[in-house]
Amino acid sequence: MLTIENLRASVEGKEILNGISLEVQAGEVHAVMGPNGSGKSTLANVLAGRDEYEVTGGTVRFKGQDLLDLEPEIRAREGLFLAFQYPVEIPGVSNVHMLKAALNTLRKHRGEEELDAVSFLRLVKEKAALVGMKQEFLYRSVNQGFSGGEKKRNEILQMSLFEPSLSVLDETDSGLDIDALKIVAEGVNSLRSPDRAMLVVTHYQRLLEYIVPDYVHVLAHGRIIRSGGKELAHELEDRGYGWIEQHARTA
C-alpha cells in the first residue's frame, strides 16, 4: 500500500525529516508516536502533499504510484485521507455542501455514479449518527465555531464517508473526551479491512487500547528510532521517550 524510503523533508530551509523508511501493507494499522516537534505532523503533511514542505530526498510509493509526483487532490482521490491535527475553519461554506462536493469528486474519480442530494443526505446523516455528531453541525460552516472535539469528530465523519484506502490520523484523539475517543476508535475500526490501511499518530497509549495497532513506530528528530509491536506503546507509556533515545544514541 505505502512504501516510504529514506524520506527527507525540510521547511524554510530547516531539515525536519531526516530519512524515514516505513512499509505499510494493506490491512495493517501502524501507530506513530514520538515527542512534540519530532516530525509526526510533518510526515503526515508531506504524505498529503502540502507544498510548504520541501521534499529533499527519498521516495514514496502509494498503491504502485510515485506519490510525491501527484497533486494533493489526486492523492486524495486515489484514496489517501488525512485527518488534520488542527482542522481549518472555512466561513460561509456549509459543511454538508463541502462534504457532498468532495464525496462526489471522489466517486467520479472511482468511476462511481455521483450521489444526488437526497441519497447524499441520507448517507451523511447515517454517518453523522455513527460518529455521534448532531445534524445541526452538517449545516454549519465547515468547522466554524466547532469545539476541538467537534472538529475531530468532523474529520472522522469525513473519513467514514470517503472510505479511503489509507487513512492518516494526526492526533485525532487529542482533546477528545473518553466517549468521543471510543466513537473515533469505533469509526476507525469499522473501516478496518484487508484492503485498507491506517497510519495513526498519537501521544497516548489509551487510543491504542481501542485501535489495536499491528506496529508501533517511534519518531524522534525526524527519523524512526524504534519500531515494534503494540507492546512498544505500553513500554513508552511507562518509561517515556528518554530511554529509547538513549538507546538509539548508544546503539
Add this chain to the structure above:
Amino acid sequence: MNEQIHADKELASLAQREYKEGFVTDIDADTLPPGLDEDVIRTISRKKEEPEFLLEWRLDAYRRWLDMEEPGWPHLHYPKIDFQQISYFSAPKQKKLLDSLDEVDPKLLETYEKLGIPLDEQKALAGVKVAVDAVFDSVSVVTTFKETLAEAGVIFCPLSEAVKEHPDLVQKYLGSVVPAGDNYYAALNSAVFSEGSFVYVPKGVRCPMELSTYFRINAMNTGQFERTLIVADEDSYVSYLEGCTAPMRDENQLHAAVVELVAMKGAEIKYSTVQNWYPGDEEGKGGIYNFVTKRGICKGGGSKISWTQVETGSAITWKYPSVVLEGDNSIGEFYSVALTGNYQQADTGTKMVHIGKNATSTIISKGISAGHGQNSYRGLVKVLKGADNARNYSQCDSLLMGDKCGAHTFPYMEVKNPSAVVEHEATTSKISEDQLFYCRQRGLSEEDAVSMIVNGFCKEVFKELPMEFAVEAQKLLGISLEGAVG
C-alpha cells in the same frame, strides 16, 4: 509567500479566465458620426419621433451638463474621456418592432446563443416565465410575453415606445427620481439617452413574471446611454432582472446608464443585476467604463425597494444604487458582490436616505479583489431630521486574493435624528493556504476550492437573487452549482 503564489494561480483561473462573450456581431448599424452638440440631440429626438417635451428636457439636460465638471475620484484612475469621440446613436437597420422571434435577424439570435441565453429557449423554460425585452445596442428589437403582461395590466416596453403610447406616465415620472442635472453622467444620459425599458405595474397587481432585459454593447465606439424607468403603483410587486455582457473591444467604451425606480404605498420593487461586461485584458487594456446612476424612491408608506447586484465586469465601475426612504415604514435594501481582477477598478456602494419615520435600510456589500484589482466601497447613510426611529445595518466584507490588490471601505454617516440606530460592520479576509489545502486534501481541485470559498463568502447576496440569476452569478465567479444541497 506560498499563499501568494497560490492566490495568483487562482487569479489565473478566476479573474483572468478568458472572456467568453468576446465576439462582435456583424450587423449593419445606422450610426451617427462621433460628436455631441445640440444638433445631435435634435437628431436623436427626431429619429425617435419624440414629443416636444422630451426634446426640451434633453436640451435642458445638455445645457446643464456643459456647465458641470467631470467628477474625479481618489480610487479610480483612467484616461480622460473625449466625449466628442463618441457616437451617440446607433441602431440596427431593422426599425420596426417584430411580433415573433422568427422575424429577428438570425445573427442577433446567434449572438445570444453564444452567450448561452438563446431567446427562443427562454420562452420554453420549464415553469419559469421570463419576459425579455432585448435591447440590442440602442434600439429594442424584440419584445416577448407582452400579452400575458397586458392581461395583468402591466406595461413593459421600450422606453421609446412608452414615450409614444404612454406620454403622460413618462412625463410624470421621467427624471422624478434622478433629475436631469443630478450628476455629470446622469445629465449626459438625460441629454442623449437612446433606449431603455419602461415598466408600469398598476395598483394591487403582482407582476406575473420576472422581467428581464439583456443589454449588449456592440457597435464600435458607441457609448451606451440606457434609461430605465420602473413605476410600481400602490400595493403592487415587480421583480426586474438586468443582465449584461459585451463583446471584446480594444478601446474603452463608455456606459452611462440611469435607472429610476418609483414605489408607491405598499409597493415592492426588486431589481437584480448580473453584470459581466468586458473588464479589459490582463494588462488593463480595453474594457468598459461603467458610470451608472441608479436610484429608487420609496414614495409611499410601507413600500420596499431592494437592489441586488453581482458585478464582475467593466474596467471601471462607478455605481451607487440608492434608495430614498420617503414613506413611513419603508424598507431599502442593497446586496452587492463586486469582483475586481486584473487591473479592474470598482468604486461602488449605496446611499440610503431616511426621510420618513420607522424606515429600515440594510446594506450587505461583498468585495472580492484579485490581481491588481482595486475595490472600493463607498456608502452613505443619511438620516434626516424628521426620520424618527430610522434603522440601518451595514456590513462590508472584503476578500483579498494575493497582495497586489486592494480593498477600501468608506462608510459615511449623516445622522440628524437622535432616535436613529445605525450599525456598521466591516471585515477583511484572505483565502488562506490552509483552507485551500484542506479542500484539496478532500479531493477538490484548487479551482473548485476557491470557487467554493468565494461562493460561501457571497452567499448572503446570492440568496437574494432570483434562482436563475443566482446560477448565472455563481457561474460568473467560476462556480458550478452542485444540486440544491448547502
